[in-house]
Structures are given as structure tokens and as C-alpha cells.
Amino acid sequence: MFPPLAGRKPSGATLAAFRRALLQWFAAKRRALPWRKSRDPYHIWVAEIMLQQTRIAAVIPYYEQFLERFPTIAELARSDEAEVLGLWSGLGYYQRARNLQRAAREIVELHGGKFPRDAEVARTLPGIGVYTLAAVLSIAYGKPLAALDGNIARVLARLGAVRSPLRDPQTRRKLQEEAQRLLASGNPGDWNQAFMELGETVCTPRAPRCEECPMARWCRARGMELQNEIPTKRILREGIRVTLAAAVLCDPRGETLLLRSPGRHDAVLFSRLRQFPAIEIIGDMRDGVREEAKPRATTQIRNYLRDELGLPKLLKKSFRQLPALRHAVTFRDVVLLPVLVRVARLPRHSEGEAVPLQDVPHMPISSATRKIARAALTALAGSSNQARN
Secondary structure, eight states, rough: OOTTTSOOOHHHHHHHHHHHHHHHHHHHHOOOOOOOOOHHHHHHHHHHTTTTTOOOHHHHHHHHHHHHOOOSSSHHHSHHHHHHHHHHTTTOHHHHHHHHHHHHHHHHHHHHTOOOSSHHHTTTSSOOOOHHHHHHHHHOOOOOOOOOHHHHHHHHHHHHHHHSOSSSHHHHHHHHHHHHHOOOOOHHHHHHHHHHHHHHHSSSSSSSSGGGTTTTTHOOOOOOTOOOTTOOOOOOOEEEEEEEEEEEEEEETEEEEESSOOOSGGOOOOTTOOOOOEOOOOOOOTTTTTTHHHHHHHHHHHHHHHHHOOOOOOOGGGEEOOEEEEEETTEEEEEEEEEEOOSSSSOOOEEEEEEGGGGGSSOOHHEEEEEEEEHHHHEEEEHHHHHHH
């Protein structure tokens, strides 16, 4: 049995057989993904950024639309950020898109519009980490750099029966060294993709299909019947409950107010994009979705609108508390309490922008803001239907 992490170097013949088995499997089983049709470093780079913490099925339509609009690095570099974020809208983790455009501008300005071949140079670009660097340079330019993402780390951990948590820095360093040692340097791009493919489709986090695995005879975890226990499950960070009240102001023309900077809450919740005026509800809100929480939210959002936006005291009939919405961002369990607020005219605000409420769901905004907008539009549509009847 070949133990990749057992501390001794395998023979040349063993290593050659190991590499051959994986590459032959990949040649036969590789999925026809759109970014595999090209060795263009720009196409590969865009795909790798989009695939960070995002499922392949979700990425494919975004990837195709993005490259249709921005077919070159130069096109991306000279575009408006709002347009880039608009095409990214719904994909999440918007800082990825901002870094992608910032890097494109650096590439145009400093590198003649071509993704750098030199690893040290490419590593300085915004949003380019160790994994992205290895993936792009190995696939596009054939650089002998081993990539290490979550899928590859899991495969290596099972091959070597590594029991320590994969996020442990020392374990991560050893896995990176092992990935580099095993790398088929003559074909590093396919090698890295083969390892990723194996982790995504066969050596999955739960119930790995060992009988289909080309690496099964070298896998120590399978030999020890530990494939379902390795890698060690990480201890999840304890979730926190956040309750936000958001005011959807609506004037007689159907326009609403969006802010370009966060209110008194965690900016991550709205991806640092345009959002409705919002405030985190103070107090014991463990029952935030229950009816008794809503009056407290209404009171606090009234005070916020008065103190922060300068709205005069509003009549009770101007407020309409909408049903609570559930939302999740990383370790946060978010309760959104939208309030529809009818106003004669929208307040002026240095960070504010008046837009038609019906246009908001189609703008580059966070999924939380989109949920709030759709709830308000549904409520307004219901009111209009009742009035006609």
C-alpha cells in the first residue's frame, strides 16, 4: 500500500502508477464544464474566483454571462463597478467581484493586459491567494504548482489517514507539501483538476464512493476503514442571532430610498452594497420572529428614521410591519423585520439614492436586500388588489 503521508518516499514506479491511474480516470470521467474549453488564463481565473465557496451548478450561468459581457481583461478593467456587481448579483461574496476588477485594472496598467506568468508577480494581485495562483498558472501556463483546495485536502487526508483537522495550519502546510510532492509536473493543470474532480464527485465529504475511486488501492483510510471518519469534522463556530429592522420607504411615485453606506449594524449582512435603511434591534430578541418582537422593532426603527434620516414624527397608519424573514450569512442566523413606511416625499441623505421600488430586486444588491424588496412589493400588490375589489 502506498502511504503518501507516512514519512517515506514511494518508489518511482509506484509514484508513476499512482499518477497514471488518476490521470487516466480524469481523462475518462472529466465533466464538460465551460471553463475547461479554454486554456485562456483570464477564463480560468474568472472561473476560479467564482467557484470560491460556491457550487458549480450555481456558477455556470454567471460565468457564461460574465464572459459574454467582459470577454477580455481590458473590457473588465474599463467597466463600471456597478455593472460588474450587477452581473455578480445573486452569486454572493461581492468582494470577489471587486477584487477581480481591481486586479484586471492592475493587469492592464502594469502587465500589458495579460495575466502574469510569474508566480511572485501574480501573487500580488488583489484577490489572488495561494490556491488561485496555483490553479490558474498550472492550468493556463503549465506551471508545476500544486493546488490545494478543500476537495484536494480531503483526498490527501484520506490517502494518508491524516486525523488532524484540515484547517490546522501545520496540517495544511504538510498537505500542501504532499500535494507538491505528488504533482505530475509534466501535466500539472490536468493533475490539479483531476484531484479536484475526484474530491467533488467520488471522494465526497460524506459517503465516499470508494469502489469507484482510482486511488483506492493506495488509500490508507480505506484500508483502515476510516474513510467516513477522515477528515476530522471541524468544530463549527457557534451561531449568533441577529435581528434587523429595515425600513422600506415608499413615496406616492413608488420610489424608495437606498443607502450607499451601512447603518448601525454589521455591514457584511448587506455585502456592503446599497441597502434599505436598517438598524439592529437592541434587547433580548431570541423570540425575534414572534409577534411580541414587532412593536419593539417598530419603535426602534421610528427613532432611527427620526434621528438619522430627519423624518418627522410619522402617523401610526404610515407604518406597516411585514412578515419576518429568515436569512443566513456564515455563522449569523438573521431575522429580518421589514417595515413598509409611506411618506409624502423621501428624505434627503448624503449617502441616499431614490430609485423605483420595483427596480430594486434587479439591482446589484445583497440577497437580504432583495428579500426585503420583494416582501414590500408583494405587500403593495396585495393592497392594490384589495383596493380594486
